Amino acid sequence: MADYSIILSYFEHIKGEPLNTEELAEISTYFKRETIKRKTLLMKAGDSNTRHYYVEKGLLRLFIIDQNGKEFNILFAREKQWIGDLGTPSETPYFIETVENSVVFSISEDNFNILYKRYLKLSNYIRKSYVFLQKRFVSILSKTAEENYDELLEDHPELIERLPQYHISSYLGVTPVFLSKIRAKKSKKDK
Amino acid sequence: MADYSIILSYFEHIKGEPLNTEELAEISTYFKRETIKRKTLLMKAGDSNTRHYYVEKGLLRLFIIDQNGKEFNILFAREKQWIGDLGTPSETPYFIETVENSVVFSISEDNFNILYKRYLKLSNYIRKSYVFLQKRFVSILSKTAEENYDELLEDHPELIERLPQYHISSYLGVTPVFLSKIRAKKSKKDK
DNA sequence: CAAAAAAAATAAACTAGTTTAATAAATAAA
DNA sequence: TTTATTTATTAAACTAGTTTATTTTTTTTG
Numbered sequence: 001m002a003d004y005s006i007i008l009s010y011f012e013h014i015k016g017e018p019l020n021t022e023e024l025a026e027i028s029t030y031f032k033r034e035t036i037k038r039k040t041l042l043m044k045a046g047d048s049n050t051r052h053y054y055v056e057k058g059l060l061r062l063f064i065i066d067q068n069g070k071e072f073n074i075l076f077a078r079e080k081q082w083i084g085d086l087g088t089p090s091e092t093p094y095f096i097e098t099v100e101n102s103v104v105f106s107i108s109e110d111n112f113n114i115l116y117k118r119y120l121k122l123s124n125y126i127r128k129s130y131v132f133l134q135k136r137f138v139s140i141l142s143k144t145a146e147e148n149y150d151e152l153l154e155d156h157p158e159l160i161e162r163l164p165q166y167h168i169s170s171y172l173g174v175t176p177v178f179l180s181k182i183r184a185k186k187s188k189k190d191k
Numbered sequence: 192m193a194d195y196s197i198i199l200s201y202f203e204h205i206k207g208e209p210l211n212t213e214e215l216a217e218i219s220t221y222f223k224r225e226t227i228k229r230k231t232l233l234m235k236a237g238d239s240n241t242r243h244y245y246v247e248k249g250l251l252r253l254f255i256i257d258q259n260g261k262e263f264n265i266l267f268a269r270e271k272q273w274i275g276d277l278g279t280p281s282e283t284p285y286f287i288e289t290v291e292n293s294v295v296f297s298i299s300e301d302n303f304n305i306l307y308k309r310y311l312k313l314s315n316y317i318r319k320s321y322v323f324l325q326k327r328f329v330s331i332l333s334k335t336a337e338e339n340y341d342e343l344l345e346d347h348p349e350l351i352e353r354l355p356q357y358h359i360s361s362y363l364g365v366t367p368v369f370l371s372k373i374r375a376k377k378s379k380k381d382k
Numbered sequence: 383c384a385a386a387a388a389a390a391a392t393a394a395a396c397t398a399g400t401t402t403a404a405t406a407a408a409t410a411a412a
Numbered sequence: 413t414t415t416a417t418t419t420a421t422t423a424a425a426c427t428a429g430t431t432t433a434t435t436t437t438t439t440t441t442g
Contacts, residue, residue, distance in 0.1 A: 129321055134324060166419070175399075178400070181399090184422080
């Protein structure tokens with residue numbers, strides 16, 4: 001049987017004390033452990049009743065494709081992070097794709113809601129997501145692309161290493177060409 | 192005694208059935224009904240353990256002031272809407288101000304959390320806020336200011352009427368000058 | 383209601399970021 | 413390991429949005 005220790009210890013962590021036998025069983029039943037190759041779509045616009053994913057290993061992105069076919073990365077999830085459309089069960093406008101080969105625990109919206117009632121701290125996931133997005137929103141609105149890149153470089157250097165540049169530019173809300181320009185300017189300055 | 196019917200019927204609504212005596216008492220105890228003149232600050236950057244507000248009458252805004260002293264409106268709350276910093280109790284980077292003379296029900300973070308456990312649907316407030324912000328984020332990122340203005344005009348014409356133009360421009364992430372330009376262009380086109 | 387103050391409009395010069403296209407470098411595949 | 417494909421760079425012309433300053437309109441207040 002698959003190794004559920006990562007998701008179990010996550011729940012133990014949010015519960016604050018050891019899980020009992022029923023709890024262990026319930027969680028292992030609700031979650032499905034999936035091993036997924038990179039560049040695989042887990043969710044696409046139009047889907048309803050989408051699943052939530054907790055990342056054991058790898059890197060995923062949640063993005064949207066606008067009316068001109070341009071992609072915008074909204075967020076990335078790496079080890080020990082959640083990703084999913086919180087607007088589910090209604091039709092999602094989003095896509096989720098693995099950026100690297102990944103291992104995730106997925107859970108349906110319904111089961112997620114059941115656990116949600118038992119583990120109130122699970123709401124921290126939503127609350128934290130909100131706080132994170134709000135910060136990011138303000139950053140993008142009030143700062144230049146260069147400042148936002150610097151901030152990302154400062155706060156999440158590992159993300160920059162793991163992501164192709166065009167995913168970073170899309171996350172920063174600029175074109176790959178412009179990000180390349182920013183980087184060129186920087187590397188000149190560094191000398 | 193102040194009229195708590197608005198906040199009570201909100202909780203009755205999210206409960207889905209009539210409130211009993213203790214519930215009525217608890218809610219009325221936790222909330223403080225406040226009448227506030229326009230342009231009054233209810234929350235400012237640096238505050239901790241900030242309160243959440245449910246609007247009975249009026250219009251409020253949540254905004255941030257960036258390093259250059261420029262304001263950015265993140266969201267507005269009108270009748271029957273919540274506003275507050277979901278990142279509380281930690282130090283908030285935000286400001287909340289009344290745009291119109293308003294009547295609100297305010298509640299502390301602690302009491303909010305107590306009710307949160309009893310009325311799980313209260314989490315819809317957070318979830319909806321998140322979904323709303325995510326949508327708005329994508330809009331601002333992927334659309335031009337003119338398209339975003341059109342969308343606001345389409346979806347929330349009443350907001351545009353109630354708000355001074357500089358608050359709208361700040362919400363759209365552009366300068367008042369540019370919004371004025373957009374509007375001038377439009378009114379020419381309309382003829 | 384007149385005067386003062388705040389908000390909106392207009393104009394012109396400017397800049398951050400886009401677009402298109404061509405080239406170079408890196409990665410994947412055969 | 414050579415070829416094909418994907419990703420990143422560079423350049424140049426362009427545009428959406430900014431800045432600063434002035435004028436007009438609207439709102440507030442004494």
